[in-house]
Amino acid sequence: MTLLFVYGSLKEGYPNAHVNRGRRLPGEYRTAMPYPMHLVESVLPCLFLAPGKGLPVKGQLFEVDDAALAAMDALERIGEPGGYQRVAIDVVPLDAPERPVQAFVYVQDPALLEREGPHPGPIDEYTPEHAKALRW
Numbered sequence: 652m653t654l655l656f657v658y659g660s661l662k663e664g665y666p667n668a669h670v671n672r673g674r675r676l677p678g679e680y681r682t683a684m685p686y687p688m689h690l691v692e693s694v695l696p697c698l699f700l701a702p703g704k705g706l707p708v709k710g711q712l713f714e715v716d717d718a719a720l721a722a723m724d725a726l727e728r729i730g731e732p733g734g735y736q737r738v739a740i741d742v743v744p745l746d747a748p749e750r751p752v753q754a755f756v757y758v759q760d761p762a763l764l765e766r767e768g769p770h771p772g773p774i775d776e777y778t779p780e781h782a783k784a785l786r787w
Contacts, residue, residue: 654712690774690781736760
């Protein structure tokens with residue numbers, strides 16, 4: 652099984668949760684380092700691969716098998732132009748920040764943020780209020 656940290660629409664109760672067929676681990680987690688998370692087009696949460704910038708980002712941790720990971724990779728357009736990258740980072744439980752674990756996460760190239768201009772953020776958490784604005 653693989654660990655996957657999700658911070659946006661793949662979280663339990665959010666618009667793309669149906670694609671996430673992993674098993675959620677108990678508790679809440681955050682990135683061990685700050686990362687810039689912005690709302691692209693004012694609604695899409697994107698974590699940018701720029702460790703040390705932004706804020707520690709809150710999310711959920713899942714155990715996923717290869718099939719579940721492949722489904723989410725397809726949704727996030729891994730390997731396609733403009734798609735996300737899946738990279739390993741350290742995340743920590745909110746109640747035990749001294750116990751980091753390594754998990755995969757979907758990130759965007761920071762050049763996208765620079766190319767497309769300013770977007771709301773950085774934010775530390777994608778909330779139900781943010782998700783209400785998302786239209787598929």
